[in-house]
Amino acid sequence: MAETPRHHIAMWGAPGSGKTTLLAALSVALNRRDDDWKIVGQNPESSAYLTDMTSALTSGKEFPEASTALETYQWALIGPGPTGLFRRQRTSTMIGLTMVDAPGGHFAPSKGRTGGAEERQEELMANLTQSRGIVFLFDPIREFEVGDAYDHLHGPLNRLAEKMLEADQFENGKLPHNIAVCITKFDDPRVLQTAQKQRLLSPDLDDKHQFPRVAVEDARELFRELSRVSATGSAEMVMNALDKFFHRDRIRFYVTSSIGFYLDQQTETFDWNDYLNLVPDEADKAALRIRGPVYPINVVEPMLWLGECLAKQGRSR
Amino acid sequence: MTESPATVHHVTVDYEWALEGKPPGSYNDYEVLEHSGGLGLEIFDEIRSRYTTGATGDQPQVTIAFVGTRQGGQKLYYIVLALQNEWSGHRDGTNRKIYYTRWFYVPYDQIAGHRVSYEALYDAFKDLGDERPPRVAVRADANLPSETFEDAISAAGLLMTGEPVCVVGAEQVPMVKRLRFIDEVASLLPYGMRARLAAATWVSATAGHRIRLSFAPHAPDGTHKVVWARGAPIPPAERTATAYVEQLTHRRVPLEELVERLAQKTTELPFRDKGPHIALVLLGECAVPAAKNHAVAGPSSADADEPAAGGDAPTQILESPPKGAGQTVAMPRPPTTLGGLIISFRKAVDPAEISEGLRVLLAAADTDEGRRQLQKALRTWDCFEAVIRRHPSADRLYEELAEAAFAHDIYQNEIADELLRTRAIPKPFKAALRAMRGEDPGPGWKRMLPRKGKRHIYGGSALVVGGVLLMITSLNFFSGPDLPVAPPAGSAPAGVAFVPQQVVIQADEPDQYLAHVYAQLLRNLGHRADVQDVGPLDPARPQIVITTDSAPYPRHEPLMTAQSKSTLVFDADEIPADRVESVLKEAKLTVEVGTDFPDEAKLKAEFGELPLKRKPISQIVEDIKGGEVALAILPSGRAEIAPPYQESPLLDGLLPPRTVQVLSSGLPAGTEANLEGVAERVAEKWRTDPGGADQPETAAKFADSIMPAVEPPSTPPATPVTTIKDADGFTVPTGVLVFVGAVLILIIGVVALVWSPARVPDEPW
Amino acid sequence: MTTESEAHPVPNPDDDLLRKALAKAVAGLTGSGRLDVVEVAADGVTSFKIIRDDHGVPRGRRWHTQWIDLAQEHGAQEHGAQERGAVLRAADIDPDGDAVLVFSSPGGSRAEQAFEWLRSARPDAPALRVDDSVATVVTEVLRTDPLTRSYDLVVLRPRTDGSLELATVPLFPVQARPGATTTLPLHCERGGPNGTAFAVVTWQGHEPLLLSVESAALPPGSYEVTAELRRPGRVRFSGLPPLSADPRGWAALIAEVPPRLPLRPSGAGxxxxxxxxxxxxxxxxxxxxxxxxxxxxxxxxxxxxxxxxxxxxxxxxxxxxxxxxxxxxxxxxxxxxxxxxxxxxxxxxxxxxxxxxxxxxxxxxxxxxxxxxxxxxxxxxxxxxxxxxxxxxxxxxxxxxxxxxxxxxxxxxxxxxxxxxxxxxxxxxxxxxxxxxxxxxxxxxxxxxxxxxxxxxxxxxxxxxxxxxxxxxxxxxxxxxx
Missing domain, CATH: 3.40.50.410 (von Willebrand factor, type A domain)
Structure with a gap:
């Protein structure tokens, strides 16, 4: 089989911001769509990961454990071909993705030059310099409680810029990467209500579940609004840092939720009175389990956008 | 394996420890919470992050690693033991469980020589919990295994290739058993290699881990795969590994003695570069009976140099000359002098005489003195090229010659170097020599050019590719735009070309039906497939093998396994249950059996001339329904066997159950997934009635019924190259794009030829 | 609450004059003041001390000293200053209180003389000459004295949430005259050993003072109770079974009040x-x-x-x-x-x-x-x-x-x-x-x-x-x- 061009996409975010959960929800999200995009593992261990994680989210109803090692998955997004006017037959497009999911600690500012942190940074940089797609996860709840999103951004970002400059990969003054900034945990009542107060909710009419959504144009506004409540107030700098280092047309904001909202069983529609999709676990009082079926929101869109951008640039690593 | 406490001998060792986890409610990642004073935090932290296995979840696991540190000018090696996934009872800031990992560092020199097993270390530390006694007693002289299995031997052998080994198919095996397996493999290696062995009872297949011997659900590419409880073939190109396994299997000492003597070889020995060769030599010494040993000039001290990236300690590299040379046995020899044999061999003419002469010659040259004489003869007579040339399998002879002459002192051997340099020496001989020296045995012409020529090769090949591309695109230009351009490899943007495969299907005689079924399935999937029997194929070529023994195909993907057991069915009205045996003995009634009934000989042996009538199973089933048959042998568990017909257990002992395995290799992922999807129904069909008279047609019909022919996702060969439309809507003619690409590759080729890049990138491991 | 007109025997003119004077004097009596009524009669000097108790009910006490006693006091023979002093001591008039002098024995020279002395001692006090005994008039005036404090009946009012609130119901307003009656509907629950207590209280500032309490064991039910003011300090209840005096003090009564109205277990529940x-x-x-x-x-x-x-x-x-x-x-x-x-x-x-x-x-x-x-x-x-x-x-x-x-x-x-x-x-x-x-x-x-x-x-x-x-x-x- 002809070796398809592979695109490297790296997940970037603080520990517990939902990187592994987002990947776990990817195949469920694709199954929820009615176009025929699908995801297939390109080696046995990557497809094993897809099946395990999907069953963990749907039947096991539990969140993935904190990842301890930097994982690399080889997947292929297969979907409908480009529908141009002149195209007579429909061909399939296939985007080869190499997803890199590093534990959040890799991005943390290293306290002192401990050997391990050095090694972890090397490992991380090796991936980031190769990849041209980045999924940056901004966890508003963590930002509200701890406020260290900027710490997990500027360290690795400067190191990345240094390495790219050294390898002369800058494109007219900015990094060549395409970056999808995902605001996660949209299903948390505090985030949903913030969006509602700012009147950023625009329901998607043909969505039979009538989930509240934040359009891509408003997502940037919601990001700014959520940064304002940061515990250390350093969140505004995240926006500026992103604008400085990435081209304006290569940044896109998405408001995402890996587990989505709880749907009323009978009406299968969103119910403003009862939408929390988490239920406390009796056995271990503090534990939270996923309550109902999972309806990921905006989990596939960033991947597709990144895939298409990378394919367009013909950049294959 | 438990011995009475009295005889268990213990050795008390110091140790350093570290606790890895998170403070409750922490928002950060895992870190070293506390550690003993003996070593600095940076060493604990670095080893912790270097040997992460990604095996999360609440199953306790064990990881074994090593670290070499420089303390006070003196080098100290530690064996590292990590007890992972201990539930801490707390949760972190985002409500996830916090798991503790307890790291224990045991100085290598305190356990070397006492044959301490990893399991003993695990038993010593696993119940410590939070107490920290200054010293710990570890069970020594681990008991010696009476027999070992093929998976352990092949794992040990594969370790000699220097690449990591991954054991698959051990999901259900309890953790302690897996730890014992690691011990078993390590006991087949010189003890010194334990100072450089990183092993783990479970790893995440997708984590970029650096564990050399690991267990995982799948073996990532770039690692050798060993299936649990089943051996694994050694790639023929890996000469040391093959020799190692050879020595292990054909050892001339009992296993206990071998393991015990291997355990004495305690100097640190790496798994890369020269380490495996030294290990082979050490094994050689241990594998021969000790009594007949005598000193022979041992191999000179190999400089076990090891580049840093190999996962050794950052601080320094260790030179460790192997201890005293091993002894080789001197077999009693017939008096005829070696010189005479050489002369007679040189006169040999016909192939039989040549091979016989060589055999005698090599047998005689078994002593060191003889070997040196043989080496000189090789130099003088250009490896008897004039003689061996006339033999049909000359290459094999050259290899044997090289093996016999230089096996024991391949390094620092002037004669070997000289032979390598002289042009007249035949190529296979030089290849054998180089393989024995552990250099990349690669195709001869690659070795011909001096090392720095590699850059020229890259440049040259880029030049060729660029030229070909240029020619295709220019041809395409002049012949008009609508001619669909064949998708040039590599540079085509995202569009995929669905290239149909030529798939070969092989099956033994009785499984032709299955072969035809799969052939039709593949045709339906758009590939060309046909049933042939061409013997072992190269795994890279797309193929499907249907066989009852899957051992010789380790790298193949199992598509389907089915088991069919046939039993004797009799008509209770005609033959009462107790008289069935006597009726069979009298051999009056005919017994209807399936067309490809394999065990006819057995039946005849048991019941003498029993008349058998071969009919397709479906036909027999009709007869049973109609009640015309008295005795029949059918696959068991058929719905149609209703009273008055009953199954009799009489022949069960006689008719062995047949398990059939369908293995595939080289098939595209999508096709494999499709075939696996229908495996169940195929197995069911095969179990019930494996094909009537005209097997190919019924098989094809059945295959169409379960998977109709699907129009391949895109038209065959000349698929138009698909392009992703740019955001602003105009399509860039791909022809132009390919042309530009070709020119670019050309330029790169030229540049590579002229200008030498700063550093050829080091291969990853 | 209806008040009847007072029924009176036809008064003779000077009785009426004395009654009016005494009534005015008693009405003018404040809580702490004292009214002395001295009657010089034929047989001797009678002195009446009238004060108002805490409830504002006028109370009188009478002392009578014969002329002969007076004489013994200062020896028979000399008249003049000692006798005058003795008479004044007998009269015992509070210099800063009110006083009313009454001469009720025409012709007696000693009485005349004593009267003159008294008048000279208290020229501001009204002096009257009547011809029959003052005692009946005084008791008559005290009995018909209008109330200076309102009289209330202590009751319990259940709040919405079932708890009980101590309250009072006004029976007779200030200036009510004896004979006034009020009728009010009451509801009685079982009263325990002492029965239900009907306690009349007057208000001393914000503090209720128990005037009188009578109780009786009443079967639970509703009653139309009429209270009649017999005389200041004495109220009689009718429409009820006969009440008897109740020894319990105010604190004891309050202590027995339950926190909430016990539901009448009338139904089975x-x-x-x-x-x-x-x-x-x-x-x-x-x-x-x-x-x-x-x-x-x-x-x-x-x-x-x-x-x-x-x-x-x-x-x-x-x-x-x-x-x-x-x-x-x-x-x-x-x-x-x-x-x-x-x-x-x-x-x-x-x-x-x-x-x-x-x-x-x-x-x-x-x-x-x-x-x-x-x-x-x-x-x-x-x-x-x-x-x-x-x-x-x-x-x-x-x-x-x-x-x-x-x-x-x-x-x-x-x-x-x-x-x-x-x-x-x-x-x-x-x-x-x-x-x-x-x-x-x-x-x-x-x-x-x-x-x-x-x-x-x-x-x-x-x-x-x-x-x-x-x-x-x-x-x-x-x-x-x-």
Missing amino acids: HLICAIEVCGVEEKVAERVGRARQVVSTLSNRPGLAVSVVAYGAHSFDRSVKDPRVEVRAWRVDVATAQGVLDELEDRGPITAGYPYHPHAAQLEDMLATVDRRLAADPASPVALLTIGDRPPHPPRIDSSRVLPCPHRHDWRATVTRLEQTWNVVFGAVVDHQAGGPLPRVWQRLGSAALANFDALDIRGLTSGLGLTSDPVPVPFPLIDVE
Whole structure:
């Protein structure tokens, strides 16, 4: 089989911001769509990961454990071909993705030059310099409680810029990467209500579940609004840092939720009175389990956008 | 394996420890919470992050690693033991469980020589919990295994290739058993290699881990795969590994003695570069009976140099000359002098005489003195090229010659170097020599050019590719735009070309039906497939093998396994249950059996001339329904066997159950997934009635019924190259794009030829 | 309150003059002042001391000294200063108080002389000459003195939530004259050993002063009571069985007032026990044990109907069905109820572990079920005793992040409806650890009787629920009782 061009996409975010959960929800999200995009593992261990994680989210109803090692998955997004006017037959497009999911600690500012942190940074940089797609996860709840999103951004970002400059990969003054900034945990009542107060909710009419959504144009506004409540107030700098280092047309904001909202069983529609999709676990009082079926929101869109951008640039690593 | 406490001998060792986890409610990642004073935090932290296995979840696991540190000018090696996934009872800031990992560092020199097993270390530390006694007693002289299995031997052998080994198919095996397996493999290696062995009872297949011997659900590419409880073939190109396994299997000492003597070889020995060769030599010494040993000039001290990236300690590299040379046995020899044999061999003419002469010659040259004489003869007579040339399998002879002459002192051997340099020496001989020296045995012409020529090769090949591309695109230009351009490899943007495969299907005689079924399935999937029997194929070529023994195909993907057991069915009205045996003995009634009934000989042996009538199973089933048959042998568990017909257990002992395995290799992922999807129904069909008279047609019909022919996702060969439309809507003619690409590759080729890049990138491991 | 005109015998002119003077003087008497009325009669000098007691009731005392006594005092022979002093001492007139001099023995020279002395001593005091005894007139005036303080009757008024409030009802306003009567409807409960006390009080600033109290054992019921002011300080009640004097003091009376109106166990009474049967095994067993204790203490009540309702926790997993609220028994007698409770205890908790919500229970569903059942048979007064510790699920998502009730029941609305339409009395036994305020729901559900799970006061609970066999005595009459 002809070796398809592979695109490297790296997940970037603080520990517990939902990187592994987002990947776990990817195949469920694709199954929820009615176009025929699908995801297939390109080696046995990557497809094993897809099946395990999907069953963990749907039947096991539990969140993935904190990842301890930097994982690399080889997947292929297969979907409908480009529908141009002149195209007579429909061909399939296939985007080869190499997803890199590093534990959040890799991005943390290293306290002192401990050997391990050095090694972890090397490992991380090796991936980031190769990849041209980045999924940056901004966890508003963590930002509200701890406020260290900027710490997990500027360290690795400067190191990345240094390495790219050294390898002369800058494109007219900015990094060549395409970056999808995902605001996660949209299903948390505090985030949903913030969006509602700012009147950023625009329901998607043909969505039979009538989930509240934040359009891509408003997502940037919601990001700014959520940064304002940061515990250390350093969140505004995240926006500026992103604008400085990435081209304006290569940044896109998405408001995402890996587990989505709880749907009323009978009406299968969103119910403003009862939408929390988490239920406390009796056995271990503090534990939270996923309550109902999972309806990921905006989990596939960033991947597709990144895939298409990378394919367009013909950049294959 | 438990011995009475009295005889268990213990050795008390110091140790350093570290606790890895998170403070409750922490928002950060895992870190070293506390550690003993003996070593600095940076060493604990670095080893912790270097040997992460990604095996999360609440199953306790064990990881074994090593670290070499420089303390006070003196080098100290530690064996590292990590007890992972201990539930801490707390949760972190985002409500996830916090798991503790307890790291224990045991100085290598305190356990070397006492044959301490990893399991003993695990038993010593696993119940410590939070107490920290200054010293710990570890069970020594681990008991010696009476027999070992093929998976352990092949794992040990594969370790000699220097690449990591991954054991698959051990999901259900309890953790302690897996730890014992690691011990078993390590006991087949010189003890010194334990100072450089990183092993783990479970790893995440997708984590970029650096564990050399690991267990995982799948073996990532770039690692050798060993299936649990089943051996694994050694790639023929890996000469040391093959020799190692050879020595292990054909050892001339009992296993206990071998393991015990291997355990004495305690100097640190790496798994890369020269380490495996030294290990082979050490094994050689241990594998021969000790009594007949005598000193022979041992191999000179190999400089076990090891580049840093190999996962050794950052601080320094260790030179460790192997201890005293091993002894080789001197077999009693017939008096005829070696010189005479050489002369007679040189006169040999016909192939039989040549091979016989060589055999005698090599047998005689078994002593060191003889070997040196043989080496000189090789130099003088250009490896008897004039003689061996006339033999049909000359290459094999050259290899044997090289093996016999230089096996024991391949390094620092002037004669070997000289032979390598002289042009007249035949190529296979030089290849054998180089393989024995552990250099990349690669195709001869690659070795011909001096090392720095590699850059020229890259440049040259880029030049060729660029030229070909240029020619295709220019041809395409002049012949008009609508001619669909064949998708040039590599540079085509995202569009995929669905290239149909030529798939070969092989099956033994009785499984032709299955072969035809799969052939039709593949045709339906758009590939060309046909049933042939061409013997072992190269795994890279797309193929499907249907066989009852899957051992010789380790790298193949199992598509389907089915088991069919046939039993004797009799008509209770005609033959009462107790008289069935006597009726069979009298051999009056005919017994209807399936067309490809394999065990006819057995039946005849048991019941003498029993008349058998071969009919397709479906036909027999009709007869049973109609009640015309008295005795029949059918696959068991058929719905149609209703009273008055009953199954009799009489022949069960006689008719062995047949398990059939369908293995595939080289098939595209999508096709494999499709075939696996229908495996169940195929197995069911095969179990019930494996094909009537005209097997190919019924098989094809059945295959169409379960998977109709699907129009391949895109038209065959000349698929138009698909392009992703740019955001602003105009399509860039791909022809132009390919042309530009070709020119670019050309330029790169030229540049590579002229200008030498700063550093050829080091291969990853 | 109607006041009749005073009935009087026809007064002769000078009596009338004396009466008017005395009445004016007595009316002018303030709380602390004193009025001296000296009568110089033929046989001697009589001095009347009139003061007002705390209640403003005029009280008089009389001293009489014969002329001869006077003589002995200063020896027979010399008249003049000593005799005058003796007469004045006998008269004992308070120099700064009011005084009235009366001459009632015409012709006697000594009386004339003494009168002259008295007049000279108190020229400002009015001096009158009458011809018959002053005593009757004085008592007559004191008896007809208009009230200087209003007289009130002590009663109990039940508040809406059943607790009792001490109050007074005005009987006679100030200036009321004896013979005034007021009639008012009263309601009496069983009064305990001393019966129901009718206490008249006057107001000393903000403090009520017990003027008089009479009591009698009255059968519970409503009465039309007429109070008549016989004379200042003396009120007579009619329309009641004969009252007798009551020795109890004000403090003793107040002490006997019960905190809340004991429900008249007129009907048989219907106790609903709602028990939370989810959570830890021992807790469920304990809750059922508490319910059995309450039921067994009421076993001697005739005709008591008991219902047992058990509720668990909501399940929030599609595949696991939500356990329904079980009405184990409805309006059964005590014995059957105890049997049902035993079954409940053996069964133990019905919902445990995931996916049942660990922090809340189906309280709102239980209330809705009880409401539905009561709509079916709204017969006798109902008491709902809830035994549990987990709060209910809210109708919508709120700050508590407890998942809302799948059926969207609103427990607040249900509780209010139960109170208003079926006037259910709410009692609760809550396992509420100290620390932190009692959640709103338990304050509502334990409004009539709230008991802590560990320190359970069965009697207080049952009486609070109005189901106790021996009602609490109510010492005072009640007014405004629906």
